[in-house]
Amino acid sequence: MNIHSLSDVKSTSIGKGTNIWQFVVVLKGAVIGENCNICANTLIENDVIIGNNVTVKSGVYIWDGVELEDNVFIGPCVTFTNDKIPRSKIYPDKFLKIKVKKGASIGANATILPGVTIGEMAMVGAGSVVTKDVPAYAVVVGNPAKVIRWMSQDE
Numbered sequence: 001m002n003i004h005s006l007s008d009v010k011s012t013s014i015g016k017g018t019n020i021w022q023f024v025v026v027l028k029g030a031v032i033g034e035n036c037n038i039c040a041n042t043l044i045e046n047d048v049i050i051g052n053n054v055t056v057k058s059g060v061y062i063w064d065g066v067e068l069e070d071n072v073f074i075g076p077c078v079t080f081t082n083d084k085i086p087r088s089k090i091y092p093d094k095f096l097k098i099k100v101k102k103g104a105s106i107g108a109n110a111t112i113l114p115g116v117t118i119g120e121m122a123m124v125g126a127g128s129v130v131t132k133d134v135p136a137y138a139v140v141v142g143n144p145a146k147v148i149r150w151m152s153q154d155e
Helices: none
Strands: 048-050 066-068 098-100 138-141 146-150
Touching: none
Parallel strands: 048 066, 066 098
Antiparallel strands: 138 146
16 A cells, blocks of 8 residues: 555555555545555545545545445546535435446546446446436436447447
8 A cells, every 4th residue: 555645544444555646635434445546636535435446536526425346447527426405514414325336437527416326337428417327338428428328248
């Protein structure tokens, strides 16, 4: 495990071979697997689970309730949300979950709304706004994101 000296990592649940780069904040309750790459300027809150071999590019904030399974790719500046009706100083009893299943990829600047599951090996195009579940092996793009094709299991 390699943690850059200019990061603030409170969690002790970080797997071997994981790299955490500069200006990353990881809160105490977060769980990060093995061989992950957490790039600069990233925030990971307490109720977050990140599997093995996950790449999180720069400028990503992973809020409470997000789970990234193994081999997931999160592009730069992807936005996760966890509150459907956000108000200043008014918090829900429980934040909605987001699950990104094994091998899925999310392109740069995509926005993922609360309560969504992105299926295994699915691909979310850059800049897309995901408002509902994405099926396994689907490629989705747009606002709102819609299926444009299906990938084979070999892709």
